[in-house]
Amino acid sequence: MRKNRNSFTGSIGFVLAAAGSAVGLGNIWRFPYLAARDGGGLFLVIYLILAVTFGFTLLLTEVAIGRNTKQSPLTAYGKLRPKWKGLGVIACIIPMMIMPYYCVIGGWVVKYFLAFLTGSGVQTATEGYFTDFITDTSTPIGMMIVFLFLTMVVVLGGVDKGIEKFSRIVMPLLVFLIIIISAFSLTISHTDDSGVVRTGMEGLKILFIPSAESLNFQSIYTTTMDAMGQLFYSLSVAMGIMIAYGSYMKDESNLPKSVGQIEIFDTAIAFLAGVMIIPAVYAFMGKEGMQSSGPGLMFVSLPKVFEAMGPIGNLIGCLFFAMVLFAATTSAVSILEAIVSSFIDKFHMERKQATLAEGLIALVLGIVVCLGYNKFYFEIKLPNGAVAQILDIMDYVSNNLLMPIVAVGTCILVGWILKPKYVEDEITKNGEKFARKGVYNVMIKYVAPIMLVVLFLKALGIV
Numbered sequence: 198m199r200k201n202r203n204s205f206t207g208s209i210g211f212v213l214a215a216a217g218s219a220v221g222l223g224n225i226w227r228f229p230y231l232a233a234r235d236g237g238g239l240f241l242v243i244y245l246i247l248a249v250t251f252g253f254t255l256l257l258t259e260v261a262i263g264r265n266t267k268q269s270p271l272t273a274y275g276k277l278r279p280k281w282k283g284l285g286v287i288a289c290i291i292p293m294m295i296m297p298y299y300c301v302i303g304g305w306v307v308k309y310f311l312a313f314l315t316g317s318g319v320q321t322a323t324e325g326y327f328t329d330f331i332t333d334t335s336t337p338i339g340m341m342i343v344f345l346f347l348t349m350v351v352v353l354g355g356v357d358k359g360i361e362k363f364s365r366i367v368m369p370l371l372v373f374l375i376i377i378i379s380a381f382s383l384t385i386s387h388t389d390d391s392g393v394v395r396t397g398m399e400g401l402k403i404l405f406i407p408s409a410e411s412l413n414f415q416s417i418y419t420t421t422m423d424a425m426g427q428l429f430y431s432l433s434v435a436m437g438i439m440i441a442y443g444s445y446m447k448d449e450s451n452l453p454k455s456v457g458q459i460e461i462f463d464t465a466i467a468f469l470a471g472v473m474i475i476p477a478v479y480a481f482m483g484k485e486g487m488q489s490s491g492p493g494l495m496f497v498s499l500p501k502v503f504e505a506m507g508p509i510g511n512l513i514g515c516l517f518f519a520m521v522l523f524a525a526t527t528s529a530v531s532i533l534e535a536i537v538s539s540f541i542d543k544f545h546m547e548r549k550q551a552t553l554a555e556g557l558i559a560l561v562l563g564i565v566v567c568l569g570y571n572k573f574y575f576e577i578k579l580p581n582g583a584v585a586q587i588l589d590i591m592d593y594v595s596n597n598l599l600m601p602i603v604a605v606g607t608c609i610l611v612g613w614i615l616k617p618k619y620v621e622d623e624i625t626k627n628g629e630k631f632a633r634k635g636v637y638n639v640m641i642k643y644v645a646p647i648m649l650v651v652l653f654l655k656a657l658g659i660v
Contacts, residue, residue, distance in 0.1 A: 221528030223430025236411025263443020270437030271539030304340030400479030
């Protein structure tokens, strides 16, 4: 352990930074789409159940490992058990794979934010705008570099003066913008060309009320798998981030309380993202408009919604993409920090050297991802049936394959080798109570590993 290891100044700093990591693009564009597609209320109920059991187990375990070892993901597993250091290598590879394409998508957000900020947001709603932008050979690279630079500046500032300070400023602004836009979304009423009137409140019902067709075994199974996959995005688990952030957590901080606050913060933001997006899209585009997922929802469907709002649409669009930019940056900072902390602990680099080294790697791979839509364009079919190009392949390998492997490995290591008492001792060493001890023990040893294996097999197209 390095004697001069940085740390968050307190529990609030840790919670805001960790919540900032959790609240990213996965919450903003993926959660609303899955909720609308998977039966609304059914998805929300299953997600909540998994959040307080499955998600809580993985999140608590990783933070506890980080705080106990005071090590980054690359070195923490090896410190626990030398034979398990390979799991740390995989846990470090994951953010290194995610960082380049996340910066590319972050660059897309920068582009749209600037368009709305300069009053030309209406152009983003024109047919083919998004496709023309991402297939351009230079502009996406420039936007990616801007986003990467912003992320590196924060990480270069260190844990307390960079990440924590940034999170303390940005997270309240992020929450404020989401609440404002969500409230506005519920007041929307729109009459289409055929005279049908749709309101935001009707769209809210689709989000919260389970659809009758979703109440069958196949739908419940699919929804459970989707909700479990979403938790990886939502809580930033199985990618080394929470181990890195946990290593900066002071020993006297209340660990279970902090993890519970992260859960509440993240789940609330995810729900608000649904309230913010689904009612507006439904009012202007009907149920058909809610079928778009990922980039299609954020960069194609929503600009059309903002255009249909009239003069106020450009303002709402500007606020929306400012909020998305905040969310994307806080997550990118955590992804970069997981890698930087690994370089520092493993190779004894200075923070500046480690940040610049990973920045260069992300830059080169980010350019490759950008060119994957033009110069390097190709398509292959993934085992799960999806048609993919470079960005999709990197996302599939990191999120669908490597992350479940790390999560299963962590469950086996803590649940069966170190035993759950390892985490219990870390939690209660300051006299705190472990309120969900029973749930945790069952989840870490039995339920979570089985669910993760099923999720992995599903990604391979086997089940």
